[in-house]
Amino acid sequence: MVFNRPVRDALPAHRRSFAPEWQLKADILEKRARRAKEVQIEHYNRTAHPLQPFGIGDHVIVQHPVSKCWETTAIVVEIGPNRDYIVKTPAGRLFRRNRRMLRKRVPVMPGNPPAGPSIQPAPTPPEENPPGSNETERELHQTIRQDDQHARLNVQRDTLNN
Structure with a gap:
């Protein structure tokens, strides 16, 4: 100006x-x-x-927010306004989750084969420790952890000596 x-x-x-x-x-x-x-x-x-909406009573699997694993099963008990759902786990806990954190699950009843093509499990190799042996899986993992700790200590000791 x-x-x-x-x-x-x-x-x-x-x-x-x-x-x-x-x-x-x-x-x-x-x-x-x-x-x-x-x-x-x-x-x-x-x-x-677009994801298909769930209805009340649908069986779902819930994604864990930190580990991102699909492990917790639940049932939809309430539908929120913005694609959010309140689900109830078998333990009785209630969670509010977005639709992206839920997947449809078809519950399998005992005695009823699952619907769809039958999948044959792969043959399993023979087990080193048959069921009922003295060493359980927990003891095996504990032994492996102890061996790892001993190996780390040996490496540290060798490093300090050099």
Whole structure:
């Protein structure tokens, strides 16, 4: 304004009040931003798909938030407004989880074969410790841990001696 220079502050100004070269550069940047957003939408939509909603009483598997393992089974007891569900575990605990953290589970009743193609289990190799032997799996893991600790101590001792 003063000395025919544009003001550099946060005052609102119309686009036409800027110099023509600035208007041209602003148009180019807007086109680039619009195209980048379109590419991002295309990339996202390649693999995105809507998840089917659950009903009350559906059996589900819940993903653990830290380990990301699908291990806890539950039953849907309430449906929230924003794709969130309240599920109840067999232990009686209630959790609120988003739809992405839940998967459908088909409960298998004893005596009823699961629906779908039958899958034959792979043949298992002979066990070193047959069931009922004195060394349980817990004792085996404890022995392995102790061996690892002894090996670490030997490495530390060798390092200190050198």
